[in-house]
Ligand SMILES: Nc1ncnc2c1ncn2[C@@H]1O[C@H](COP(=O)(O)OP(=O)(O)O)[C@@H](O)[C@H]1O
C-alpha cells in the first residue's frame with residue numbers, strides 16, 4: 001500500500017512543459033472534428049463563388065448587346081475587377097464568416113464544453129488565444145481560396161469576350177487580398193462578439209449590426225458620419241477594391257482602409273482572448 | 282488532497298456555499314452528500330477554478346488549480362456528462378483534451394477501452410445514452426492519470442451493472458492512493474462506495490466524518506410502545522429525557538432504550554402490550570440530519 005501511495009504522490013510530477021502549439025493542435029482537432037464546420041465553410045465558399053461567377057456570366061451573356069464604346073469603357077473603368085468580387089458576394093461572405101466565428105466559441109458555451117475545456121487547461125487566455133489562431137488561420141485559407149477562385153473564374157468567363165484581366169493588372173492583387181483578408185477579420189469579429197455575449201441569438205444580432213447595419217447607417221453625407229463609416233469593415237473593403245478615382249466628398253487612402261482592417265483584427269482578437277479570464281464559467 | 286478553506290460563494294442574493302471548511306484525503310473515497318441545491322456542484326466548480334469564490338480558498342495538491350497551466354495530470358473531473366459537443370465523436374473529444382495536455386494518443390485508446398467505449402469511439406456523442414456520456418466523462422477524468430479525481434453525481438443514468446463498475450473503479454482508484462471525491466444527493470449511492478463523508482445542507486457543512494461514525498448516528502434507536510396507560514408512561518419517559526410522539530395508544534420513543542422502557546414500566550406496574558426497537562437506516566440518518574436544510578421538499582407548495 002505504502003509503495004502505491006508513493007507512486008501516486010509522484011503522479012503529475014514528471015509533467016512535460018506546457019506548450020502553446022499543443023493547444024493550437026487541440027483546437028484544430030476540435031474544429032475539424034465537427035461536420036458543421038466543413039458544411040458552413042463549404043456552403044459559404046460555393047455561394048460566394050457562385051455569386052461572383054454569376055455576375056461575370058451575365059456580362060458575358062449580354063456582351064453582344066453592348067455598344068462598341070461601352071465595351072471599350074468596360075476594361076478602362078475597371079469593371080472586370082468589380083466583377084472579380086461583387087458587393088453582394090462580399091456581404092454574404094461577411095455575414096457567414098461572422099456567424100462561423102461566433103459559433104466557434106458559442107459551440108463551447110451553449111453545450112457546456114467550455115467547462116470541460118477550462119478544467120483541462122486552466123490557462124484560459126492560452127486556450128482562447130489558440131482558438132483565435134485556429135479560427136484566423138482556417139478563415140484566411142478560406143478567404144484566399146474563395147477570393148482566388150472568384151478572381152480566376154470571373155476573369156476566365158470575361159476572357160470569353162476578351163474582357164478578362166490578369167492578376168498583374170494594377171489593383172487586381174489588391175482586390176483579391178482585400179476580399180481574402182476580410183474573411184478572417186469577420187470571423188474574428190463574430191468570435192469576439194460571441195466570447196463577450198456568450199448567448200447565441202444576441203450574438204447573431206450584434207454580429208449583423210456590426211458587419212451589415214453600421215456601414216449602411218454611416219453614409220458620406222456629413223464629415224463625422226463619413227469618418228465613422230470609413231471605420232467599418234464593409235466600407236474599408238469597398239475602398240480597397242475601388243478602381244480609378246474615388247467618388248466621394250470625403251476621399252481616403254487605401255492605407256487608411258488597411259489600417260481599419262488591422263484595428264478590427266487586433267481589437268477583436270484581444271477581446272476574444274481576454275473575455276473568459278475573469279468570468280465564472 | 283483537497284483543502285477547502287472558509288469557502289463562500291454568492292450568486293447575487295443567493296448564497297450557494299457558506300463558510301465551508303473541510304479536507305479530502307488521499308487513499309479513500311470521500312462522498313460529498315447533500316440534498317439538491319445544497320451547493321455541491323458549486324463547490325466542485327470552485328475546486329476546479331471554474332467559478333471564483335466570493336471569499337475563502339481551495340487548495341488542490343498544494344496549489345490553487347487555476348494557477349496550473351494544464352490540469353489533466355493534476356485533477357481529473359466529471360462535472361456534467363452533458364458538457365460535451367454532440368457533433369464530435371468520443372475519440373475526437375478525448376484526443377483534443379489529450380493533445381492540449383501533451384498526453385499521448387495511445388492513452389486515449391487505453392481509457393476508451395477501460396470505460397468500455399472502444400466500440401463506440403467513432404460514433405457521434407449526440408447518439409450516446411446518458412450512461413455512455415457518463416462513461417465518456419469518466420474516461421476524460423482518467424486521461425491524465427491524476428492523483429485527484431472529482432465526480433459530480435456520476436451514478437446518474439447508469440444501469441445497475443454500470444453502477445457496480447463505477448463503484449469498483451472508485452474503490453480501485455482510492456486503493457491506488459488517489460484522492461477520490463464523489464458527490465451525490467442520495468445516501469444509498471454512497472453507502473457502498475464512500476469511506477468518508479462530507480455532508481452539506483444549504484451551503485453549510487453539516488458533518489465531516491467516516492461512514493462508520495456517520496452510521497453510528499443512525500443507530501439511535503426508535504422504540505414503539507403500546508400501553509393502556511400511555512399518558513402515565515409518557516410522563517415517566519419524558520422525565521427520563523426521551524422524545525415521544527403519541528398516536529393513540531402507541532408511543533414512538535427515541536432517546537431511551539427498549540430495555541430501559543421495560544424496566545420503567547415494571548417499576549410502575551404499567552402493562553405493556555407491545556414493545557419493539559428499530560434502528561434507523563443510514564438514509565434516515567441522512568434525512569434527519571439534512572431535514573432542516575432541504576430546499577425543495579417533494580409536494581411542498583412552492
Ligand atoms: N450560476 C449560478 N447562478 C445563480 N445561482 C446558482 C448558480 N449555480 C448554483 N446556483 C444556486 O446555488 C445553490 C446551490 O446549487 P448547486 O451547487 O447546483 O447545488 P447541488 O449541486 O448541491 O444540487 C442553488 O440554490 C442554486 O440555485
Ligand SMILES: [Mg+2]
Pocket residue numbers: 318321322323433
Ligand atoms: Mg449538483
